[in-house]
Amino acid sequence: MHIPDGYLSPATCATLYAGSAPFWYYALKRMQKVLHTRTIPLLSVFAAFSFLVMMFNLPLPGGTTGHAVGVTIAAIVLGPWAAILTVSTALLVQAIFFADGGITAYGANCFNMAILGALSAYLVYRIIAGSSAIQSSRRVVAAAVSGYVAINLSALATAFELGIQPLLFHDASGAPLYAPYPLRIAIPAMMIGHLSIAGMAEMIVSAGVVAYLQRSEPALLYGTAPGLQVEGGMDLAPAGWGRTRPLWFAIALLLLATPVGILAAGTAWSEWSVDDFKDIHARQQIASNSGGHALPTNIPAGLAKLSSFWTAPMPAYAPAFLKSTAFGYLLSAMLGTGLILLVFLIGGRLFGDSGGRRNGKIAGVR
Amino acid sequence: MKLFLRSGDVVEKTLATMLKATQHASVADELSGTSGVLQRIDPRVKLPGLLLLVLAVACSRHLTVIAAIFVAAILLAAFSKISALRLAVWVWLPVLLFTGTIAAPALFLTPGRALWVYGPVMVTNTGLRSAAFLLSRAGTAATLSALLVLSTRWSWVLKSLRVFRCPAVFVTILGMTYRYIFVLLGVAWDMLESRKSRTVGELPAKEGRRLAAASIGVLLSKSLQLSGDVHLAMQARGFRGEVHLLDDFRMKASDCVWLSVFLAMAVMAFWYGR
Numbered sequence: 001m002h003i004p005d006g007y008l009s010p011a012t013c014a015t016l017y018a019g020s021a022p023f024w025y026y027a028l029k030r031m032q033k034v035l036h037t038r039t040i041p042l043l044s045v046f047a048a049f050s051f052l053v054m055m056f057n058l059p060l061p062g063g064t065t066g067h068a069v070g071v072t073i074a075a076i077v078l079g080p081w082a083a084i085l086t087v088s089t090a091l092l093v094q095a096i097f098f099a100d101g102g103i104t105a106y107g108a109n110c111f112n113m114a115i116l117g118a119l120s121a122y123l124v125y126r127i128i129a130g131s132s133a134i135q136s137s138r139r140v141v142a143a144a145v146s147g148y149v150a151i152n153l154s155a156l157a158t159a160f161e162l163g164i165q166p167l168l169f170h171d172a173s174g175a176p177l178y179a180p181y182p183l184r185i186a187i188p189a190m191m192i193g194h195l196s197i198a199g200m201a202e203m204i205v206s207a208g209v210v211a212y213l214q215r216s217e218p219a220l221l222y223g224t225a226p227g228l229q230v231e232g233g234m235d236l237a238p239a240g241w242g243r244t245r246p247l248w249f250a251i252a253l254l255l256l257a258t259p260v261g262i263l264a265a266g267t268a269w270s271e272w273s274v275d276d277f278k279d280i281h282a283r284q285q286i287a288s289n290s291g292g293h294a295l296p297t298n299i300p301a302g303l304a305k306l307s308s309f310w311t312a313p314m315p316a317y318a319p320a321f322l323k324s325t326a327f328g329y330l331l332s333a334m335l336g337t338g339l340i341l342l343v344f345l346i347g348g349r350l351f352g353d354s355g356g357r358r359n360g361k362i363a364g365v366r
Numbered sequence: 367m368k369l370f371l372r373s374g375d376v377v378e379k380t381l382a383t384m385l386k387a388t389q390h391a392s393v394a395d396e397l398s399g400t401s402g403v404l405q406r407i408d409p410r411v412k413l414p415g416l417l418l419l420v421l422a423v424a425c426s427r428h429l430t431v432i433a434a435i436f437v438a439a440i441l442l443a444a445f446s447k448i449s450a451l452r453l454a455v456w457v458w459l460p461v462l463l464f465t466g467t468i469a470a471p472a473l474f475l476t477p478g479r480a481l482w483v484y485g486p487v488m489v490t491n492t493g494l495r496s497a498a499f500l501l502s503r504a505g506t507a508a509t510l511s512a513l514l515v516l517s518t519r520w521s522w523v524l525k526s527l528r529v530f531r532c533p534a535v536f537v538t539i540l541g542m543t544y545r546y547i548f549v550l551l552g553v554a555w556d557m558l559e560s561r562k563s564r565t566v567g568e569l570p571a572k573e574g575r576r577l578a579a580a581s582i583g584v585l586l587s588k589s590l591q592l593s594g595d596v597h598l599a600m601q602a603r604g605f606r607g608e609v610h611l612l613d614d615f616r617m618k619a620s621d622c623v624w625l626s627v628f629l630a631m632a633v634m635a636f637w638y639g640r
Binding site for chain 1: 461539578
């Protein structure tokens with residue numbers, strides 16, 4: 001999953017560096033505030049640990065071997081923010097010193113594995129583990145599922161970044177300048193390996209380490225188990241709303257940038273509507289984007305039938321009552337983001353912190 | 367590269383991976399101490415210079431420009447006592463195996479004008495160009511990165527990161543991470559070696575998975591203990607959260623010349639590659 005140099009365009013690399021920067025900044029500030037003088041030794045040693053986890057080979061069903069990324073274990077033991085920093089540091093050492101992952105693609109690799117991986121692993125673990133006891137087998141299942149989900153989400157993001165390259169960057173002859181495969185090839189090619197081998201490796205290591213810690217070092221699991229806190233530890237629990245201010249600014253900036261989408265001409269490949277089948281110009285454009293393969297003359301029966309099954313309230317990100325397309329994009333982005341946040345809020349209320357207050361302590365960080 | 371192994375080989379393979387990392391670091395350290403052209407350049411010039419060339423490779427829309435930077439990288443390696451064989455084993459072969467495998471299907475799958483047809487198989491002009499772009503970019507960027515590491519001590523690479531205004535805390539964390547990778551590597555090595563010496567016969571796959579998970583768990587616990595010990599040791603030496611780095615580099619006239627050379631190469635590459 002480590003993207004080397006040359007696979008992503010400089011524009012994509014710059015975007016993902018910019019996307020990762022607020023997370024790094026917030027995570028470092030938070031760690032310094034919480035840990036103060038412990039920040040440097042804890043993050044250094046744990047980054048070294050994250051690096052080494054990737055060296056452990058384990059046998060997988062089917063006769064093959066694989067290795068874990070270790071982001072799930074870091075997120076479960078240290079919390080998501082420390083995990084972001086430790087895995088990012090390990091990735092930098094790998095990129096510069098061991099040429100595993102590119103220097104220009106470092107921001108992308110961190111975004112996919114360290115940021116997306118740590119946050120999704122933490123969220124899934126917390127939702128499934130709920131307020132179960134530290135020794136509960138539910139926590140082992142939670143670690144397994146969170147490891148599997150985190151790796152596959154990271155792989156999906158990687159596949160998406162690689163898959164959009166040929167659409168956006170090609171030379172005068174039409175030859176892709178960077179990763180050559182479109183989304184329809186990049187996503188299955190990436191996901192087959194991760195849904196099977198890599199996902200399984202992360203799942204086995206995450207579940208196995210949590211089961212081991214339950215037996216021998218249960219104190220290390222209290223940090224991400226609010227309501228079951230032990231005294232004398234350090235607060236590494238997830239931040240409250242007020243403390244995630246930089247991330248809210250980042251979301252606001254992304255919302256404001258959504259009208260940039262208007263610049264993209266035509267319809268995204270494979271997202272054609274019934275109207276595109278009828279329009280001669282749209283048909284020509286689709287054929288040229290599909291390697292000269294023309295669309296069937298008649299509208300496919302299934303498409304015609306299902307297209308009337310559900311009518312979106314805001315089709316094409318443009319509510320009917322709005323004159324300005326740009327404002328329509330902005331409104332759609334705000335509404336979509338709001339709905340996602342609402343779903344997570346409800347999920348958090350239902351499955352998350354049903355126990356005590358949000359003041360988890362980590363006993364393992366001595 | 368062995369993809370399918372017997373379960374009992376898992377400990378062996380993990381030990382082999384660890385040994386390879388140690389050898390890699392040892393060879394890099396040895397080469398960075400020799401007296402070649404790149405080794406003599408101030409790291410504060412070399413790091414941004416080589417990174418500029420990596421960026422130029424990433425931005426170029428012409429294969430000839432990427433090829434020219436690749437030739438320049440080989441010449442720099444030759445004058446820096448870094449053998450082509452070393453680069454071939456460390457960089458070009460892995461790039462060829464990994465990126466080559468990824469790039470090869472693009473020859474046939476990318477739509478475009480047919481260059482060569484054999485039955486249902488067709489190599490297209492655009493497919494050939496896109497595969498060449500991917501392979502040349504990945505190979506040249508990896509060669510430039512290898513030149514940096516093989517000609518500069520790790521501690522100097524980190525110190526020169528300050529040129530980019532990297533926070534001192536970040537530079538210190540990176541330096542300590544590198545140091546503790548080898549400390550923990552030693553711990554993991556001893557753990558696996560002792561287990562291997564107590565194992566008779568082949569380890570079943572299930573036992574192999576348990577061993578890997580338990581070893582990582584022990585390593586995690588030891589890491590936290592180590593970070594606590596390091597923290598106490600740092601505090602005992604007066605550490606109060608402020609980081610100060612010694613900046614003992616001296617810019618020479620030859621470094622200014624090299625800075626100009628790197629800048630000129632990068633500007634030309636950006637201009638002709640646009």
